Amino acid sequence: MLGEEQVIMSPVGMMGSEGFAYMLEHVPGCYLLIGNGMEGHGGGTVHNPGHDFNDATLPVGASIWARLVERFLPL
Numbered sequence: 001m002l003g004e005e006q007v008i009m010s011p012v013g014m015m016g017s018e019g020f021a022y023m024l025e026h027v028p029g030c031y032l033l034i035g036n037g038m039e040g041h042g043g044g045t046v047h048n049p050g051h052d053f054n055d056a057t058l059p060v061g062a063s064i065w066a067r068l069v070e071r072f073l074p075l
Contacts, residue, residue: 001067002060008035034061 020031036054 001063034064
C-alpha cells in the first residue's frame with residue numbers, strides 16, 4: 001500500500017514499556033508505528049515538549065486501518 005521504500009522493518013524489538021506485548025502472547029498481531037518525520041514539520045520524538053504531530057500522516061494511518069479491515073474481517 002505504501003510502497004516498499006516507505007517501510008522500515010526493525011531488526012530487533014522495541015525496548016519500551018508497552019503492555020501490547022502481553023496481548024501478543026495470546027493472539028497473533030503486530031505493532032506498527034506511523035512515522036512523523038524527524039525533519040521539517042513535527043520533527044523530533046514524541047516524548048519531547050517541542051513535538052508537533054504531523055497531521056499529514058492521518059490519511060496514511062486511516063488507510064492502513066481500512067485496508068486491514070478489508071483484508072482480515074469477514075464480510
